[in-house]
Amino acid sequence: MINEALREIRRGTAEIIDDERIVALVKNYFEKGETYTVKAGFDPTAPDLHLGHTVLLQKLAIFQKYGARVQFLIGDFTAQIGDPTGKSETRKKLLPAQVQENAQTYKNQVFKILDPEKTTVVFNADWLNALGAAGMLELTTTYNVARMLERDDFDKRHKAGISISISEFLYPLLQGYDSVHLRSDIEIGGTDQKFNLLMGRHLQRVYETGKEQAVLMMPILEGLDGVQKMSKSLGNYIAVADAPGDMYGKVLSISDTLMWRYYELLSSKTLDEIDTLKKGVEEGTLHPKKVKEALAIEITARFHSSDAAEAAHAEFERVHAQSEIPSDMEEFTVSGPLWIAKALVDCGLSPSTSQARREIKQGSVKIDQNKLSDEQYQLEEGEYVLQVGKRKFARLKVIK
The missing domain is CATH 1.10.240 (Tyrosyl-Transfer RNA Synthetase)
Incomplete structure (x- = not known):
């Protein structure tokens, strides 16, 4: 049973640091009934999670199955700085109200995967605000600038003469301090988070917590195109909130x-x-x-x-x-005559008229199940079923 548990825990991982500690924790659970803690942090910088985010949630659920109590950390404090990982410039600061609104949507979504009875939801503002100026100054003494600049994205920006704010240097220290406060046994994250995850191990040593967390890193999930990472900005994502x-x-x-x-x-x-x-x-x-x-x-x-x-x-x-139209689709009413490209935009089937014209040229647009090739087509008075690709439909009523 222990070997089966470890096989599932290691499944799909990109890298594990201190695998021996994970083995010992799982073994103690099966042999002595001792639970352990696994931490994962999410900065609520956007309201919706996509399946790329749930790769970590799935791994947390596996840990729960084999004795872990999950520390689901919502970075309401660190989100106001913004994780500099992979960024070529300083992020814009989020307003506290935005962070809190996004944090609530995260809580609503994660329990579709995690067991709430084995999950503790924590907010790092609770202890980072309490750290105060003196505590923050002490934290900055635990790492030097030269080592911080060894981080790949900081190094590239520094060499390119691109500004790096002091707050961005603080971000990995604050994430690492989360592990000190929570006394985490294991922390998981994406491969792009390696520097921040290792900071937790470093600071647990510095603050003499009596433990060093193991680190488990998951690969970045490719989006629908199978090439780029899943991202809302690239449009290749599947949102947890999708219909x-x-x-x-x-x-x-x-x-x-x-x-x-x-x-x-x-x-x-x-x-x-x-x-x-x-x-x-x-x-x-x-x-x-x-x-x-x-x-x-x-x-x-x-x-x-x-x-x-x-x-x-x-x-x-x-x-x-069966090449039929959906039984349920959004309905729109507009005044006509109306240019087909604008109709597609008005019905939310295309993001712009230029994109709509490209889709018509590609043969992706149908009116009443008939393929359209004329990108200047005008819709006269009447009712139409508009279709873009295989999944986008709308019913349009054109009136005078």
Whole structure:
């Protein structure tokens, strides 16, 4: 059982520092019933989480299954500085009200994955505000500027003559101090967080906490394009708050190769179960589309419900397999005649008229299920079903 637990904990990881400590903690849980703490921090700089964020949540849920109590840290203090990791310039400061609003949405979303009975939600403003000026000055003496500049993104900015604020130097120190205050046994994060995660180990030594946290790093999840990391700014993301139909359709749109990456990092199936699916696809006894459908249903059910996932599956089949239009779509009423490109923007099917024209040229736009090629087309008085790609639909009524 211990080996099975460790296999699942190590699953999909990019790097583990002090694996021996993790082994000892898991072993103590099985042999002595002793629990341990696993910390993960999230700065509420945006209101919505996407599946890239849930890679860490899935790993936290695995730890909970094998004896951990999760310290889900919401960085309401550090979010006002902004994590400089990977940034080429100083971030804009967020207002406290924005941070608190975003923090509440995080709490609402994470318990779709984590067990609330085994989770402690903490806010680092509770102890960082109390640290005060004297405590903050003491914290700055624990690390020097030369070592801080060894960090890759700081080094690049320094050499390029790009400004680095003193507050950005403070960020990794504050994240590390979180581990001191919480006395964390393990901290997990993305590979881009390595410097900050190791700071926790360093400061636990400096402040003589009697422990050094192990560090487990997860890879960055690729977005729907299978190339760039999942990001809202790149538009290749699946949001936790996406409607069931959208979530299901987006998962189904990933490539057959990327599907296995999503299974490894996002599915609750065991590694043995995933290996069985892979073998079935390789031997031709399972069709990749069926395996992908199972993944889409699993992920959609996690954030909505089994019924919602099955309904999304049925609707997707009805619309796409049978080339029918959805039974439910947004309806709009506008005055006409109306240029088709503007109609697509007004209905939220395209972000701009230039993008709408490109989609028409690419053959991605249909009116009443008929492909449109004239980018100057004018919609006269009447009712229309507009479609962009396979998943975007709107019903438009044009009046005089």
